[in-house]
Amino acid sequence: MAFTYVCPFCPLGCDDLPWGGNGDWAQIAECERASAELASFKHGTVARLHDRLIDDQSLVVDDFLRRLKLPAVPILSVNQPTIEESKRLVDWLVQSRIRLSSAERDPSERAFANTIGRDGNVTATLGDVYRHAKSIWVLGDPDETFPRLNKQLDRLKATVVRSRQIDSLYLSRLSEPADWLLRDYVGIIVASNAFAESEETIAADLLSRLIAKLNAPLDDRRMRRAVAIRLSSDENLSSVMRWTTNHSLDRYSTDLAAHIQVGSPRRADFSARPPVKLQIGGIDFGPDAADAYLPAGQPGIDLAGTTIRLDGSVTLPLTRQVETHLPSRGTLLGQVIASLSADSASPIETGNKR
Structure with missing residues (x-):
């Protein structure tokens, strides 16, 4: 039996995305963005370093990041974080373990x-x-x-x-x-x-x-x-920041370009900026967008979460539709942040290929 669910891919929070009851993936004809995200998730992605695909079982954080030469306090660009992800991001921002890039903010x-x-x-x-x-x-x-x-x-x-x-x-x-x-x-x-x-x-x-x-x-x-x-694309993160610290995101932002992209890039035109060092989750657009890529679970598809509609009017549940065993974006980002200051390498779990 088919049903509908809340779309996790943009702050509009449309609650009428169809899902086939037999596990079929419906094409979202009215929304190219949702269709592209679902197609990428359905076909599956694997870890990548430059143009080389990497066996996810052999991936080690320190070895992976050593080649990317990320700074100890990386600058992030985050696309559509959930409330749960935003809470972790705010903690890291307040602790000065990350900064936000406002370079692509309108x-x-x-x-x-x-x-x-x-x-x-x-x-x-x-x-x-x-x-x-x-x-x-x-x-x-x-x-x-x-x-x-x-x-x-x-x-x-x-x-x-x-x-x-x-x-x-x-x-x-x-x-x-x-x-x-x-x-x-x-x-x-x-x-x-x-x-x-x-x-x-x-x-x-x-x-x-x-x-x-x-x-x-x-x-x-x-x-x-x-x-x-x-129309704000940062409603979840900015709301959690205000609730927690009574400050705006500008306090923890910089105009410098991001080192790490969490989720799909906000724009598919990469000619105006150099590739980020690392992308976690979302659509992998290849080396033009990111030097390296780590697949991650998507809240609202294979993970549960919560989001705020862009006008701040209502909190919406993001329910899990399928099981993939991929780690969350927050888990992977946490391991990356820890690895940047750790003395020894720690394995990074990227789950099974889809």
């Missing part, structure tokens, strides 16, 4: 997050916007990070306006907003690359002021409502 996302942190934000859940908004304004390009968002918006009755990138001049001219911004409920969705390059900070500030201005009385009895939803 500047528009960072600028709007900083503005919200300073000025506050009038927000709502995606579900509320879907059901009640009369107009929805999508800023930036959500397709790469949230592949199904635009398809979901196309099914709505609301007027949907898309702006690939806006600058401060455009926002300043909205002192007299267009008619579609003057509806009684407007939802503004801020995705990656929402603001013009080098204008992210001032554009985020102007957008925040516009949202405050739009929240005004329509008449003596009615208020006009405008809300902003920030």
